[in-house]
Amino acid sequence: xxxxxxxxxxxxxxxxxxxxxxxxxxxxxxxxxxxxxxxxxxxxxxxxxxxxxxxxxxxxxxxxxxxxxxxxxxxxxxxxxxxxxxxxxxxxxxxxxxxxxxxxx
Numbered sequence: 001x002x003x004x005x006x007x008x009x010x011x012x013x014x015x016x017x018x019x020x021x022x023x024x025x026x027x028x029x030x031x032x033x034x035x036x037x038x039x040x041x042x043x044x045x046x047x048x049x050x051x052x053x054x055x056x057x058x059x060x061x062x063x064x065x066x067x068x069x070x071x072x073x074x075x076x077x078x079x080x081x082x083x084x085x086x087x088x089x090x091x092x093x094x095x096x097x098x099x100x101x102x103x104x105x
Contacts, residue, residue: 024052031059034062060073
């Protein structure tokens, strides 16, 4: 398959993997992602980041909308209305913010 300089011919997922790889190759001290759940294959993204962080010291900042993405972090800071509402190890925060499933009668 021929791929042009602008990435024509690549799927969105392939472009995302290349973008992530290009970011990691420079061994950044800080990685910032806003709502990574929007990535088509979040589990693949999570695997790549987990492996990278296992061998490289790096601060990861995630802007997330639900607790399912917290597995990548060791510390969680919740900001509500522009103020820090909670700052604790992720395990403690995750237990407190899990939303119970509503069952229909």
